[in-house]
Amino acid sequence: MADDPFENMLAQMDRAKEYADVDDGVFERLKHPERTLKVTLPVELDSGEVKVFEGYRCQFDSARGPFKGGVRYHPTVSQREVEALAGWMTWKTALVDLPYGGAKGGIICEPKELTQNDLESLTRRYTEGIRRMIGPETDVPAPDMNTNPQTMAWIMDTFSMYEGHSVPQVVTGKPLELGGTPGRVEATGRGVSIVTERLFDYLDRDLSDATVAIQGFGNVGSNAAELLEEAGARIVATSDVSGAAYDPDGLDVGALTEHVNAGGLVEEYAAGNLRSTSEEREAVDGGVRWDDPELIGNDELLTLDVDVLIPAAVEGVITAENVGDVRASVIVEAANGPTTVAADEVLTERDVQVVPDILANAGGVIVSYLEWVQNAQEFSWPLETVNAELERRIGTAFDQTIEQYDEKDLPDLRTAAYTLALERTASAHEYRGLFP
Structure with missing residues (x-):
């Protein structure tokens, strides 16, 4: 299907494969997400109605590090979309050379039709549903379409209640008061x-x-x-x-x-x-x-x-x-x-x-990484440091993409970016081998 985002991502990978130095067996592994969880989320709304929502969390590839990716609330969320977005996150984190793999989550809902209390209840129920998958060293969610720092605060609080202590680094894109970093929203x-x-x-x-x-x-x-x-x-x-x-x-x-x-x-x-x-x-x-x-x-x-x-x-x-x-x-x-x-x-x-x-659009995950690092160190950086590091990292990725594009005489910048991302992820797989 032309409008299937997952097929679109696979086609982008295939276009880059002829230029990328990637083993066929490893490339086949890169086309499949490691796991996708579907959760059923019954929520009692402010109206008194009990409504059952559906949500997903896809963990695409962990060869380079913990999974990383946003959570979106939208009526069009589907398993295929979430898996495609998790794949794109995998290539994105590899391209900008962050020690992450890709993930994505989502809930099928229309946020405009829900009250603030409804959104909080839905978020906490979703967090309970996926909490065995997420964690500072395993999978770190972040904001995406129709989610924001408040959403991340609810996820962090719910996860922390189960852990018995505060775990700010379980999510990024948090409010500043909970360990968020200046510059993340922009x-x-x-x-x-x-x-x-x-x-x-x-x-x-x-x-x-x-x-x-x-x-x-x-x-x-x-x-x-x-x-x-x-x-x-x-x-x-x-x-x-x-x-x-x-x-x-x-x-x-x-x-x-x-x-x-x-x-x-x-x-x-x-x-x-x-x-x-x-x-x-x-x-x-x-x-x-x-x-x-x-x-x-x-x-x-x-x-x-x-x-x-x-x-x-x-x-x-x-x-x-x-x-x-x-x-x-x-x-x-x-x-x-x-x-x-x-x-x-x-x-x-x-x-x-x-x-x-x-x-x-890699600026968001770059600054999410910087937030995660600050949380791990229990130390915060000023906005100027965050913005300078963002510019350095995304500028380096841009320069490397242009170098790949020019030196290999590639057809377009997307192919150049994908060859870098695929080679970096494939190299990690080759070093780690295939378990068991």
Whole structure:
């Protein structure tokens, strides 16, 4: 199936295999997750209704270290999706050279329909269901789609109650008060911004005043937008589930961020609900910004005539059906698996540079690793240290990917990234051997 994320990941692996120095037997092992647990989660909701949810935790590969990966709450969560995401986490941690394997978890639910108490009960029930799989040295969850530091606090507390003592390093992405690290919330968006700047340097292009469209204005998209705007880029479009806002002169990212953080929708912003007063509009010449965005569809955002397209929402949005209409010359994958293999082949033929997800959105897992290390040492670092280490690690991974791409004359950056990740993971397997 073209829309099966797991098949998409396997196809990406197969594309890279002919260039990677990996034994056939080891490669076959790399295509299969080590284990996937399905849990049934009965929860009594605030409404008095008892509802049964389904959740998953997939542990894909542990050759390089403990499993690492987020937990997402979304109606479309499935076993295949979780297994694909766990695989992508495996390649991501290998590419940025962290001592981890890949994992992923998820619960099939619509968080918007649940109260805060409902979410807490569901999270604690899920933690009880997977607690025998997780732990600081075995599997370390983190936030993902529709989960956040509060979710991690509930997981940590539930796990700690069973252990009989506080275990902050069982999860990352925690609140600062519970051992979280500064910079973790912004980390994925910061990584997206860093690799975009690096790519423009590599292409000898000027990011200043480049036009950028970002599909998705959640944590990742909004932070990437703010940082790219600081770097001089012009954010001309962004979106959420309600629709997309487009302004060729550039959106007011700060105002939009404030609106969304307060619970607002992009649709409301695009409809003009946040526009300046008439007095401010008349004072444009005096330096007052007047934002006049247009409401467009999410699909239309993907096909805008921009320099950079950043899919930062869900997987499988750039497909064989719409890739012919994509006009961006650079795509930076802030989401996991946003481009299908069929679309990839078209983009490669057209010389569209795609920074793959396993590199572009690795900022989150890098800073999660830094948080985990700080917890193990019972020592905390200032934000400047965290951000500098994030930039160093993701910059090194970018440079190594470009070196692989140039020296081996590979077809695209995704293939370059995968060859590195597959070779590193396969090497660990070869050293460890096959038990028993």
